[in-house]
Amino acid sequence: MKPLAITMGCPVGIGPEIILKFFAAADHRAADAPAVVVGDPGILEWCSRQLGIPARVVAWQPGDEVATQVIPVFRPADFPDLDPATLIWGRPDSRTGRAMGCCIETAVQLIRQQVFSGMTTCPITKKSLNEAGYAFPGHTEMLASLCRSGDYAMMMAGTRLRVTLVTIHTPLHAVPGALTPEKIDKLIAMTARSLQQDFAIAVPRLAVAALNPHAGEDGMFGNEEETLIRPAILRAQRAGWRISGPYPADTVFYKAVSGDYDAVVCMYHDQGLIPFKLLHFKDGVNVTIGLPIVRTSVDHGTAYDIAGKGKADPASLAAAVAMAWEIIANRSRGAQ
Secondary structure, eight states, rough: OOEEEEEETTTSSHHHHHHHHHHHHGGTTTTTTTEEEEOOOHHHHHHHHHTTTTEEEEEEETTTTOSSEEEEEOTTOOOOOOOOOOOTTOOOHHHHHHHHHHHHHHHHHHHHTSSSSHHHHHOHOOOOOHHHTTTSSHHHHHHHHTTOSSEEHHHEOOOOOOESSSSSSEEEEEEEEOOOHHHHHHHHHHHHHHHHHOOSSSOOEEEEEOGGGGGGEEEEEEEEHHIIHHHHHHHHHTTTEEEOOOOEEEHHHHHHTSSSEEEEESSHHHHHHHHHHHHHHTEEEEEEESSSOOEESSOOOOOOOTTTTTTTOOOOHHHHHHHHHHHHHHHHHHHH
């Protein structure tokens, strides 16, 4: 079984800490769910000493067996020379940005070479990534570029709720102008296909959230529902998808959590992420759909305010790893 890659994330964020805690609790699963950290062994050892988390970190190379009771680490050839003694928790810079970027690049390369089955990513900081010369607003866009994928989207997934977003990091005032029929059509299809391929739901049930209060109230509070969203739903229905809406956002998530829908297609970032994180703040998973590779991620950031304090919770990383293996297995069965 090819192992899963776990990228280390920002060296001075909580990524190293949650990796140490994850492996400390997951040794008994290493045989049937092997994982290898793509990062720097020295930084993990430094973190282990700093936080008093016992760990046996070992170097790993493609072809090596993934041993239990250890943390196997593959160090990219172009990983920057970071002396842990010069690092300060919560203080990222261009050097840590380069470290984040090369881990992501290496993981994708080794997946494409069939060394790894897929990847789970620990959090990065966009500013440092940019300072290191990576012209991407975040993980998702960088991965799409590396995979040469024009069609991709973010799904936030948990045991009770899944949401996808037509617009992601778009200022609220710009959302109406950023919505287009093509974007809505594309996201509906990607969401439905991901539910089939990645989550083994043969006939996915989708709900679409309205943009405006009360779904526009017959045009009194906005007309995007009638001009953009409802026509997209009708086109999706004609294409054979089981989909309905647009529903007011103040009721649709309750219905989804109650079991009426398998996912909610949302118009903007906070519309979907506020209810999602209310339910799945600790165990939510960020899944990049539309990629030819499997990628899951923790649903939180670098948490620089608690980095180095031993307070980070590895629950989201554990959930992301488990979901990555679930998706890998479902895709494998679907390809047979």
